[in-house]
Amino acid sequence: MGHRHGDEPLLELKDLCVSFTSSTGTVEAVRNVNLTIYPGQSVAIVGESGSGKSTTAMAVIGLLPGTGKVTGGEILYKGKDISKLSSREMEAYRGSEIGLVPQDPMSNLNPVWRIGTQIKESLKANNIATGAEADKRVAELLEEAGLPDAERRAKQYPHEFSGGMRQRALIGMGLAARPNLLIADEPTSALDVTVQKQILDHLGTLASDLGNAVLFITHDLGLAAERAEHLVVMHRGRIVESGPSLDILRHPQHPYTQRLVKAAPSLASARIRSAQEQGIETAELLSHSAEKIPDEEVIRVENLTKVFDIRGAKGSKKKFKAVDDVTFGLRKGTTLALVGESGSGKSTVANMILNLLDPTSGKVYYKGTDLSTLNRRELFEMRRKLQVVFQNPYGSLDPMYSIYRCIEEPLKVHKVGNRKERENRVAELLDMVAMPRSTMRRYTNELSGGQRQRIAVARALALNPEVIVLDEAVSALDVLVQNQILQLMADLQDELDLSYLFITHDLAVVRQTADEIVVMKQGQIVESGTADEIFAGAKEAYTRDLIDSVPGLGIELGATI
Structure with missing residues (x-):
């Protein structure tokens, strides 16, 4: 042209x-x-x-x-x-x-x-x-x-x-x-x-x-x-x-x-792909390798179904199955990506795991305990172990709170430590997410999107959780910032043995972060497996479509960059 x-x-x-x-x-x-x-x-x-x-x-x-x-x-x-x-x-x-x-x-x-x-x-x-x-x-x-x-x-x-x-x-x-x-x-x-x-x-x-x-x-x-x-x-x-x-x-x-x-995540995926095709050892490209996926499951979801009542034409009641018989497990210390387009039901699944929505049927187990059997007190205790980082760092932090109060809040709610101990913990958390301690006195509107997302991560880590749900946690950020946050999450995972449930529609990011992938479409799981299996040989046309749609994935880069 x-x-x-x-x-x-x-x-x-x-x-x-x-x-x-x-x-x-x-x-x-x-x-x-x-x-x-x-x-x-x-x-x-x-x-x-x-x-x-x-x-x-x-x-x-x-x-x-x-x-x-x-x-x-x-x-x-x-x-x-x-x-x-x-x-x-x-x-x-x-x-x-x-x-x-x-x-x-x-x-x-x-x-x-x-x-x-x-x-x-x-x-x-x-x-x-x-x-x-x-x-x-x-x-x-x-x-x-x-x-x-x-x-x-x-x-x-x-x-x-x-x-x-x-x-x-x-x-x-x-x-x-x-x-x-x-x-x-x-x-x-x-x-x-x-x-x-x-x-x-x-x-x-x-x-x-x-x-x-x-x-x-x-x-x-x-x-x-x-x-x-x-x-x-x-x-x-x-x-x-x-x-x-x-x-x-x-x-x-x-x-x-x-x-x-x-x-650029799509180009990183392209590098991984060309290295694998050339049989280069990809260990240095992929921080996660198949050997280290353990058997112990922290979260197990069985036959999870969610039906919403929606008004149809002329007020007739219709039922809409947002999640339809979904079963999978998240293994300790690993990252499971739940992938699908808008409307696939992936966020609804996350909300049921986080106990923000009750399943219509099916069960969510946390380390073998059925969440539906817990009373309010036990659920409250449970909450400490399960935290979440949302997509929009602007909406999930209260602009009226100083950064210190944002991070301290979960500690206060769960009555952890006295004031001095909480102060030390907040300082420690800011160190963990590589933010200067002076940030404590600032307010969220003074921070960039990437910095806010770091604060959201610090807040999620406050109670020493075992599982963090990342709901499109990097999709609103620029690539360089996105890359830093993903790197931070990977380091924290290794250091603290965290398990991540990563909910996203962005397969390029998944290629870099996930050990296992579950692909959802219209409320159902259409395919699941390890990241390598799915990127190398997705069985379903839908999954291949999602992979092929990642911009720049097909570009031949040479493995030297």
Whole structure:
């Protein structure tokens, strides 16, 4: 898909600088960025939160948030500098020349309008079609975006759509005016891998059919390399490296890019895979080896079933089986990954193990004790042994509590030690998760996501538990941070002989962490085995699909990085 020389660039950024002003002064979010995109080309900007990647994209489409301003350089679109245009003048470009697929489908759709109406508005705004012609076009766009039964779908509201369907509707809107350049800002970060793959495949096909250029903004190197021919790596507002995708993955020059390539879970999985194919001893690649899986089970789940009553049409009662006859065991000191897409029932299983939900039938045993036979007092004691770290470090820590109180709380509730002893224990826990002791006096809103997740881990460790349930515990974090937390969890597991139940939809992470894997689909277990068995020879098409959807897993890296 190379451009013919003699083609004019579609978009050229020359020494672009973007700043935000705050009460404390000016923050340079983007510094001297240079970037060229030719017609029909796909380019990805990769970087972590705060690297300036989204700011760059928003500057191009003239939608900088808050006090953001282009303070230097040019944004040339088809040769014309559009960075100085007024917002009225920019409207001529937005949608019809430059389309946007925003990051979060929930906040970018109006909850009280039907999906069809929202797409129709974007057609009207770009003077493409009105009236009956527009209705027909709406259905076409939805079909094009991979939503079957489009006419009925157009009459539905956003809450009736799944995350993947909403994202498709947004892609339909982004492409409604057939823009020459489509900016996709983390278009799939909130979605399951299989849905993500469909959506990216779909974007790719549309781009090649319509000949539009695509600018991807993402923090996932594997995804970027698989979907874009050209990569630009941003770090702290600057471009540190750019070039053809595979060159960058195979021979990263800048130390930051090298760190990213090393940390990307999908690429780590690719390394493990190529090493195994070459018969290289993978012990140094995989910290877990099959010999050390012991027989002793800390948790045993037998024939677990959960049925929810849901209201069907006209108030008729329907039953929904969220978990259907699930049986597995978590062995002491190991990590079991419970994998599946949204709606597979994996979190419901976790909640029954944590005793937050009662099973409809079936049993949960902790070291041979049936949890349903315990009285309240015994359950309370039991709680000390089972702790949990949730997905969202923002929601699980109380912003009104200092970090000290957050970590101390479980100790107080379980009446452990006196004040002095508790203080020592909190200090010790902060050491364990590699946070400075001075953090005690701070509040959660002063910490980054990765730091909050460390505090959540410290809090989970406060009572010396034996089992920790990690519910999507790293999926909201950047790769480098994710990598640090996983490393921390692995070290703590070895040191304290912890058993982990890891609930996730991200198989790349599972490859790095799990000893055993249980795959769930629609409430049932479709496959289980050791990590090596499942990655080497998954029997079920569903599991193979999940593995094949991991972005960047198929990229040949060579085992030297």
